Amino acid sequence: MAARTGDPFQGVIGRRIAAWAIDATLLLILSWVAWGGAALLTVLTIGLAGGLLLLxxxxxxxxxxxxxxxxxxxxxxxxxxxxxxxxxxxxxxxxxxxxxxxxxxxxxxxxxxxxxxxxxxxxxxxxxxxxxxxxxxxxxxxxxxxxxxxxxxxxxxxxxxxxxxxxxx
Structure with a gap:
Protein backbone atom coordinates (compact mmCIF):
# COMPACT_ATOMS: atom_id res chain seq x y z
CA MET A 1 0.00 0.00 0.00
CA ALA A 2 1.39 3.39 -0.99
CA ALA A 3 1.58 6.02 1.69
CA ARG A 4 -0.31 9.28 1.44
CA THR A 5 1.57 12.52 1.85
CA GLY A 6 -0.28 15.71 2.68
CA ASP A 7 -3.96 16.38 2.19
CA PRO A 8 -5.14 14.98 -1.16
CA PHE A 9 -8.06 17.45 -1.13
CA GLN A 10 -5.98 20.60 -0.57
CA GLY A 11 -6.59 23.16 -3.33
CA VAL A 12 -9.08 20.94 -5.14
CA ILE A 13 -11.84 23.57 -5.41
CA GLY A 14 -9.65 26.08 -7.25
CA ARG A 15 -8.25 23.38 -9.50
CA ARG A 16 -11.76 22.12 -10.29
CA ILE A 17 -12.81 25.62 -11.34
CA ALA A 18 -9.78 25.95 -13.63
CA ALA A 19 -10.42 22.44 -14.99
CA TRP A 20 -14.02 23.43 -15.71
CA ALA A 21 -12.80 26.42 -17.77
CA ILE A 22 -10.53 24.15 -19.83
CA ASP A 23 -13.25 21.55 -20.32
CA ALA A 24 -15.85 24.21 -21.19
CA THR A 25 -13.53 25.58 -23.89
CA LEU A 26 -12.97 22.10 -25.33
CA LEU A 27 -16.71 21.39 -25.23
CA LEU A 28 -17.46 24.66 -27.01
CA ILE A 29 -15.11 23.64 -29.82
CA LEU A 30 -16.65 20.15 -29.94
CA SER A 31 -20.13 21.72 -30.08
CA TRP A 32 -19.15 23.88 -33.04
CA VAL A 33 -17.78 20.81 -34.81
CA ALA A 34 -20.93 18.77 -34.05
CA TRP A 35 -23.31 21.53 -35.18
CA GLY A 36 -21.20 22.30 -38.24
CA GLY A 37 -21.02 18.62 -39.14
CA ALA A 38 -24.76 18.19 -38.66
CA ALA A 39 -25.46 21.28 -40.78
CA LEU A 40 -23.10 20.12 -43.54
CA LEU A 41 -24.62 16.64 -43.51
CA THR A 42 -28.09 18.18 -43.71
CA VAL A 43 -27.07 20.20 -46.78
CA LEU A 44 -25.33 17.24 -48.44
CA THR A 45 -28.35 14.97 -47.93
CA ILE A 46 -30.76 17.67 -49.11
CA GLY A 47 -32.38 17.88 -45.69
CA LEU A 48 -32.68 14.16 -44.96
CA ALA A 49 -30.26 14.38 -42.05
CA GLY A 50 -31.90 17.54 -40.69
CA GLY A 51 -32.98 15.71 -37.55
CA LEU A 52 -29.36 15.80 -36.35
CA LEU A 53 -29.74 19.55 -35.88
CA LEU A 54 -32.58 18.93 -33.43
CA LEU A 55 -30.52 16.78 -31.06
Missing amino acids: PWALILPILYGTLSIGSPLSATPGQAAMGLVVQSEVGGTAPSFGQAFTSTTLYALSWAMGGVALLAPLFSARSRTLHDLFSGTLVLRRSRAVQPACKPGRSDQVQNQGLAAEDG
Whole structure:
Protein backbone atom coordinates (compact mmCIF):
# COMPACT_ATOMS: atom_id res chain seq x y z
CA MET A 1 0.00 0.00 0.00
CA ALA A 2 1.39 3.39 -0.99
CA ALA A 3 1.58 6.02 1.69
CA ARG A 4 -0.31 9.28 1.44
CA THR A 5 1.57 12.52 1.85
CA GLY A 6 -0.28 15.71 2.68
CA ASP A 7 -3.96 16.38 2.19
CA PRO A 8 -5.14 14.98 -1.16
CA PHE A 9 -8.06 17.45 -1.13
CA GLN A 10 -5.98 20.60 -0.57
CA GLY A 11 -6.59 23.16 -3.33
CA VAL A 12 -9.08 20.94 -5.14
CA ILE A 13 -11.84 23.57 -5.41
CA GLY A 14 -9.65 26.08 -7.25
CA ARG A 15 -8.25 23.38 -9.50
CA ARG A 16 -11.76 22.12 -10.29
CA ILE A 17 -12.81 25.62 -11.34
CA ALA A 18 -9.78 25.95 -13.63
CA ALA A 19 -10.42 22.44 -14.99
CA TRP A 20 -14.02 23.43 -15.71
CA ALA A 21 -12.80 26.42 -17.77
CA ILE A 22 -10.53 24.15 -19.83
CA ASP A 23 -13.25 21.55 -20.32
CA ALA A 24 -15.85 24.21 -21.19
CA THR A 25 -13.53 25.58 -23.89
CA LEU A 26 -12.97 22.10 -25.33
CA LEU A 27 -16.71 21.39 -25.23
CA LEU A 28 -17.46 24.66 -27.01
CA ILE A 29 -15.11 23.64 -29.82
CA LEU A 30 -16.65 20.15 -29.94
CA SER A 31 -20.13 21.72 -30.08
CA TRP A 32 -19.15 23.88 -33.04
CA VAL A 33 -17.78 20.81 -34.81
CA ALA A 34 -20.93 18.77 -34.05
CA TRP A 35 -23.31 21.53 -35.18
CA GLY A 36 -21.20 22.30 -38.24
CA GLY A 37 -21.02 18.62 -39.14
CA ALA A 38 -24.76 18.19 -38.66
CA ALA A 39 -25.46 21.28 -40.78
CA LEU A 40 -23.10 20.12 -43.54
CA LEU A 41 -24.62 16.64 -43.51
CA THR A 42 -28.09 18.18 -43.71
CA VAL A 43 -27.07 20.20 -46.78
CA LEU A 44 -25.33 17.24 -48.44
CA THR A 45 -28.35 14.97 -47.93
CA ILE A 46 -30.76 17.67 -49.11
CA GLY A 47 -32.38 17.88 -45.69
CA LEU A 48 -32.68 14.16 -44.96
CA ALA A 49 -30.26 14.38 -42.05
CA GLY A 50 -31.90 17.54 -40.69
CA GLY A 51 -32.98 15.71 -37.55
CA LEU A 52 -29.36 15.80 -36.35
CA LEU A 53 -29.74 19.55 -35.88
CA LEU A 54 -32.58 18.93 -33.43
CA LEU A 55 -30.52 16.78 -31.06
CA PRO A 56 -29.80 18.42 -27.70
CA TRP A 57 -26.05 18.67 -28.33
CA ALA A 58 -25.62 20.91 -25.28
CA LEU A 59 -26.63 17.97 -23.08
CA ILE A 60 -25.37 14.99 -25.10
CA LEU A 61 -21.80 16.20 -25.69
CA PRO A 62 -20.93 17.06 -22.08
CA ILE A 63 -22.28 13.73 -20.85
CA LEU A 64 -20.33 11.77 -23.47
CA TYR A 65 -17.23 13.88 -22.89
CA GLY A 66 -17.30 13.42 -19.11
CA THR A 67 -18.29 9.76 -19.11
CA LEU A 68 -15.69 8.69 -21.67
CA SER A 69 -12.96 10.82 -20.05
CA ILE A 70 -13.57 9.85 -16.43
CA GLY A 71 -14.21 6.21 -17.37
CA SER A 72 -10.94 6.06 -19.34
CA PRO A 73 -7.58 4.95 -17.91
CA LEU A 74 -6.85 8.67 -17.34
CA SER A 75 -9.69 8.80 -14.75
CA ALA A 76 -10.16 12.51 -15.39
CA THR A 77 -11.45 14.93 -17.99
CA PRO A 78 -8.73 16.65 -20.01
CA GLY A 79 -9.22 19.78 -17.89
CA GLN A 80 -8.93 17.82 -14.65
CA ALA A 81 -5.82 16.04 -15.91
CA ALA A 82 -4.25 19.37 -16.93
CA MET A 83 -4.90 20.69 -13.42
CA GLY A 84 -3.38 17.62 -11.74
CA LEU A 85 -6.67 16.10 -10.57
CA VAL A 86 -7.89 12.52 -10.71
CA VAL A 87 -11.28 10.93 -10.10
CA GLN A 88 -11.29 7.80 -7.93
CA SER A 89 -13.96 5.48 -6.67
CA GLU A 90 -14.76 6.30 -3.06
CA VAL A 91 -14.33 2.70 -1.97
CA GLY A 92 -10.86 1.31 -2.58
CA GLY A 93 -9.35 4.24 -4.43
CA THR A 94 -9.61 2.52 -7.80
CA ALA A 95 -10.54 4.11 -11.11
CA PRO A 96 -14.28 4.80 -11.33
CA SER A 97 -16.44 2.46 -13.38
CA PHE A 98 -18.25 3.69 -16.48
CA GLY A 99 -21.46 3.55 -14.44
CA GLN A 100 -19.97 5.88 -11.84
CA ALA A 101 -18.58 8.15 -14.56
CA PHE A 102 -21.98 8.29 -16.29
CA THR A 103 -23.84 8.93 -13.04
CA SER A 104 -21.42 11.66 -12.01
CA THR A 105 -21.46 13.38 -15.39
CA THR A 106 -25.24 13.17 -15.80
CA LEU A 107 -25.88 14.56 -12.32
CA TYR A 108 -23.31 17.30 -13.01
CA ALA A 109 -25.17 18.29 -16.19
CA LEU A 110 -28.47 18.27 -14.30
CA SER A 111 -26.91 20.46 -11.57
CA TRP A 112 -26.09 23.06 -14.21
CA ALA A 113 -29.55 22.69 -15.76
CA MET A 114 -31.12 23.48 -12.37
CA GLY A 115 -29.17 26.70 -11.95
CA GLY A 116 -25.90 25.40 -10.51
CA VAL A 117 -26.82 25.87 -6.84
CA ALA A 118 -25.94 22.22 -6.12
CA LEU A 119 -22.38 22.97 -7.27
CA LEU A 120 -21.81 25.03 -4.11
CA ALA A 121 -21.68 21.87 -1.96
CA PRO A 122 -17.83 21.68 -1.95
CA LEU A 123 -17.77 24.85 0.11
CA PHE A 124 -19.38 22.88 2.95
CA SER A 125 -17.58 19.56 2.47
CA ALA A 126 -14.38 18.53 4.23
CA ARG A 127 -13.26 16.73 1.08
CA SER A 128 -14.44 19.36 -1.45
CA ARG A 129 -17.12 17.02 -2.80
CA THR A 130 -20.01 18.05 -4.99
CA LEU A 131 -23.38 16.34 -4.79
CA HIS A 132 -22.67 14.46 -8.02
CA ASP A 133 -19.49 13.11 -6.38
CA LEU A 134 -21.48 11.94 -3.36
CA PHE A 135 -24.24 10.25 -5.36
CA SER A 136 -21.85 8.56 -7.81
CA GLY A 137 -19.46 7.36 -5.09
CA THR A 138 -16.44 9.20 -6.48
CA LEU A 139 -13.74 11.48 -5.11
CA VAL A 140 -11.80 14.17 -6.96
CA LEU A 141 -8.34 14.66 -5.52
CA ARG A 142 -4.85 15.80 -6.42
CA ARG A 143 -3.12 13.25 -8.67
CA SER A 144 0.21 13.65 -6.86
CA ARG A 145 -1.47 12.83 -3.54
CA ALA A 146 -3.97 10.24 -4.73
CA VAL A 147 -4.31 7.02 -2.80
CA GLN A 148 -2.93 4.12 -4.79
CA PRO A 149 -4.96 0.90 -4.65
CA ALA A 150 -3.37 -2.00 -2.82
CA CYS A 151 -3.94 -4.32 -5.79
CA LYS A 152 -4.94 -4.28 -9.44
CA PRO A 153 -8.22 -2.55 -10.39
CA GLY A 154 -11.06 -5.01 -10.68
CA ARG A 155 -10.02 -6.88 -7.54
CA SER A 156 -11.94 -4.70 -5.10
CA ASP A 157 -12.32 -7.58 -2.67
CA GLN A 158 -8.62 -7.21 -1.79
CA VAL A 159 -8.40 -3.41 -1.77
CA GLN A 160 -8.37 -1.75 1.61
CA ASN A 161 -10.64 1.26 2.06
CA GLN A 162 -7.77 3.39 3.43
CA GLY A 163 -10.08 5.70 5.36
CA LEU A 164 -11.58 7.62 2.43
CA ALA A 165 -15.15 6.32 2.63
CA ALA A 166 -16.01 8.23 5.80
CA GLU A 167 -18.90 10.67 5.61
CA ASP A 168 -18.20 14.28 4.70
CA GLY A 169 -18.86 16.93 7.22
